[in-house]
Amino acid sequence: KWKAGSYGKAVAKFPERKQRFKTSYGETVEPLYIPENEDEKYLETRGVPGEYPFTRGVQPTMYRGRFWTMRQYAGFGTAEESNKRYKYLLGNGQTGLSVAFDLPTQIGYDSDHPMSDGEVGKVGVAIDSLKDMEILFDGIPLGDVSTSMTINGTASVLLSMYIAVAEKQGFSADKLTGTIQNDILKEYIARGTYRFPPKPSMRLITDIFAFCAQNVPKWNTISISGYHIREAGSNAGQEDAFTLAD
Numbered sequence: 001k002w003k004a005g006s007y008g009k010a011v012a013k014f015p016e017r018k019q020r021f022k023t024s025y026g027e028t029v030e031p032l033y034i035p036e037n038e039d040e041k042y043l044e045t046r047g048v049p050g051e052y053p054f055t056r057g058v059q060p061t062m063y064r065g066r067f068w069t070m071r072q073y074a075g076f077g078t079a080e081e082s083n084k085r086y087k088y089l090l091g092n093g094q095t096g097l098s099v100a101f102d103l104p105t106q107i108g109y110d111s112d113h114p115m116s117d118g119e120v121g122k123v124g125v126a127i128d129s130l131k132d133m134e135i136l137f138d139g140i141p142l143g144d145v146s147t148s149m150t151i152n153g154t155a156s157v158l159l160s161m162y163i164a165v166a167e168k169q170g171f172s173a174d175k176l177t178g179t180i181q182n183d184i185l186k187e188y189i190a191r192g193t194y195r196f197p198p199k200p201s202m203r204l205i206t207d208i209f210a211f212c213a214q215n216v217p218k219w220n221t222i223s224i225s226g227y228h229i230r231e232a233g234s235n236a237g238q239e240d241a242f243t244l245a246d
Helices: 006-012 040-045 079-091 130-136 155-169 185-191 198-215 227-231 236-245
Strands: 096-100 146-150 177-180
Touching: 079 096, 079 130, 130 155, 146 155, 155 177, 155 198, 185 198, 185 227, 185 236, 227 236
Parallel strands: 096 146, 146 177
Antiparallel strands: none
């Protein structure tokens, strides 16, 4: 059953990718289904796509209007090397970027710091300065791509650099789309790539929420991650429990 009203208006802003969607045996799949005996309780607890409480998706037409973003987690060596890789991926059909940073960058060490010895550029790209960030995204218009950055302890610094590079390219912060992982609790639980003590780290995270809500509204400011907890030795139940607790 089609739900009109505010949902109908929202759908008009997100045109579907094709006129008809169908199952593998040819039956038409309608844009939206709700119970025949629709009641207020259903709409309050389930709602429709693109509307609170978002149990049916964040966009009115979901995959019918906008295909999901395809990205390969990539980053290694220098900013120049990773830039070449990103251009290759985008040129071969990838629709967004997913940036991997090396361990020194993740925990706030410059590449020439003694603690960085043997780890520079190993599990991701080395970023020591704004200049490195400019090289990393050289020739890639940040207003036109969505970028996911797997960064936690130093997320505020890397996001600041990203915004600065975009603005230098001519794109205002409110046009940028992407995600920072920014999930510091699982760093204390499992991975260990934290930079600051827990309390100020949590403050940094919520400061990022507040800043982006006002200045970078299209940005996803956190991505709660749980698989690291399982890799660190938990069982499946513990992984779910800690992830939901975080």
